[in-house]
Amino acid sequence: MRPLPVALFGAVMGLAGLGVAARATAPVLPGLVRAPAYFTEPWVLLGLLALLVLLPLYLLKVVLHPQAVREDFTNPALLGFCGALPVGISLVAAGVAPYLPAPAEALWWFSVGLMFSFQLWAVYRWLSGGVELMQLNAGWLILLGGGIVLASPGLALGHAETARVAFGVSAVAASGLMVLLFLRALIRPPLSATLSPSWFILLMPPSLIYANGVALYDSAVLLESLFFFGLLLAVALIMYARRSMDWSLGADWWALTFPLDALAYAAARYAQDHPALLWRSVAGLTLLLATAIVATAFLRMLFRSGRDLGPPEEHRS
Numbered sequence: 001m002r003p004l005p006v007a008l009f010g011a012v013m014g015l016a017g018l019g020v021a022a023r024a025t026a027p028v029l030p031g032l033v034r035a036p037a038y039f040t041e042p043w044v045l046l047g048l049l050a051l052l053v054l055l056p057l058y059l060l061k062v063v064l065h066p067q068a069v070r071e072d073f074t075n076p077a078l079l080g081f082c083g084a085l086p087v088g089i090s091l092v093a094a095g096v097a098p099y100l101p102a103p104a105e106a107l108w109w110f111s112v113g114l115m116f117s118f119q120l121w122a123v124y125r126w127l128s129g130g131v132e133l134m135q136l137n138a139g140w141l142i143l144l145g146g147g148i149v150l151a152s153p154g155l156a157l158g159h160a161e162t163a164r165v166a167f168g169v170s171a172v173a174a175s176g177l178m179v180l181l182f183l184r185a186l187i188r189p190p191l192s193a194t195l196s197p198s199w200f201i202l203l204m205p206p207s208l209i210y211a212n213g214v215a216l217y218d219s220a221v222l223l224e225s226l227f228f229f230g231l232l233l234a235v236a237l238i239m240y241a242r243r244s245m246d247w248s249l250g251a252d253w254w255a256l257t258f259p260l261d262a263l264a265y266a267a268a269r270y271a272q273d274h275p276a277l278l279w280r281s282v283a284g285l286t287l288l289l290a291t292a293i294v295a296t297a298f299l300r301m302l303f304r305s306g307r308d309l310g311p312p313e314e315h316r317s
Helices: 006-025 040-064 066-074 076-096 101-127 140-144 147-156 160-187 196-217 223-240 251-273 277-303
Strands: none
Touching: 006 040, 006 076, 006 251, 006 277, 040 066, 040 076, 066 076, 076 101, 076 140, 076 147, 101 140, 101 147, 101 160, 140 160, 140 196, 147 160, 147 196, 160 196, 196 223, 196 251, 223 251, 251 277
8 A cells, every 4th residue: 555645635725625615715606606516515524534534544654554644744755745634634724613613623623733733843854955046846836825725725714823823924925825836836946737726826825815815804995806816826836737737646636726726716706896797707617617627526436546656756856
């Protein structure tokens, strides 16, 4: 049995995140999307089931393949994807909160502890000279920027101050990292088919800094510009991904999913404040796109072969 790649926790993010985004879209498109109902809750359930399957498998990896776990947290090409674990847990917490508030709160606090621990380790690795610019990838946005995801369920659970801390740390870190990643893209040849899906993670910071920043600070004047940039970036990424079905199938393919969930969530948040037909349509279209990509990734995961579970070789470089 090959060790579970840590990036596969992106499946938890993509599945549970779609349910959360669909819930946010329901007030914008009444009659078309209902929450909680037939469309939103199955995705949350799938996210929960994915976590219940993957977490024990990763704990088994800790026992049977400690060297592989060590590489997850020391190899700069893999380290960023470790953030998918706490982010996925926080999204499951958001999903189950209406039904199981006490377990949801416990999950959220667990995700906060993991996130801050992982972020401290990542910053230490960076300051100690263990990471070069060319070793950075968009997966680092999940780790250093993951707190912007944790903020929304934290606010819903009544932990506004901790949510602001998590959001503030990650919003600053993600903003700086976005600059470095664009710089890296300028001076390095295009990524291989294996790593190409990870560029979609660039959608996460502008989408969620806007959507969760408005909720935390009640100020939308400047933050709305981030949403507009997210829409522009999404169009560019879709053009970039016109041959996405040719991309290698692996854990990184899930990198396509949650960023589109985040964009749909942000579009729903914007349409709530600007209920014109245009923005309601954008909310519907982004949710439709996110649903199509998450469903495709889920089906591809179900029918893939065992060799696709292994981490891509390029991550080892």
